[in-house]
Amino acid sequence: MDKPHKIPESVLVVIHTPDLEVLLIERADRPGFWQSVTGSLDTKDEPLIDTAARELFEETGIAADGKHIVLRDWHLSNIYEIYPVWRHRYAPGVTHNTEHVFSVCVPRNIEIALSPREHLQYAWLPYLEAADRCFSSSNAEAILQLPRHFQS
Incomplete structure (x- = not known):
């Protein structure tokens, strides 16, 4: 049975501490590619907040x-162009994705349980270093905006 195409609408969840350390996770399918939690809607009518909560839990155990x-x-x-290496996951002709940004503030000592199928390791970094390490420009930009969206 063929796997259904991914929906070209997703969430980005920036996980951070009150002092703006950001959790990044390294992709298992692309070692060296670091990112925040991301994931597509499971169904076209799935509420974005539900997608964000599901992906947060699936990828980190939070x-x-x-x-x-x-x-x-x-x-x-x-709205960004989907990297060509991942376009096969989408319906033919789909080249762009709409990503909705969320954040979550957690204590620095929160337990992280990565999905080994998806991620190799994680790192807590000051937000400027985290933005520099991200391979995705939209992820890096969201991290750079973190101080404006969070007041401790």
Whole structure:
């Protein structure tokens, strides 16, 4: 059975501490490519906040509970060209994705449980260093905007 095409709409979740250290994760399918949590909608009608919570948990083991761990919707969307290496995952002719940005503030000592199928390792970095390490320009730009979206 063929795997269904990915929906070209996704979330980006910047995970950070109150002092703006950012969690980055290294892709298993592209070692050396570091990023925040990302993921596509499972269905076209899946609420973005649900996608963000699902991806956050699947990729890091962090559960957004709405009380202590709260996802914050930045109401910011980026449209970018899908890297050619990943276009086969989308329907023929799809070349662009719309990404919706979220963040979540967590304690620095929170337990991280990576999905080994998706990621090799993680690192906590000051936000400027994290932005420099990201392979995705939209991810780097979101990290650079973090101080404007978070006041401790």
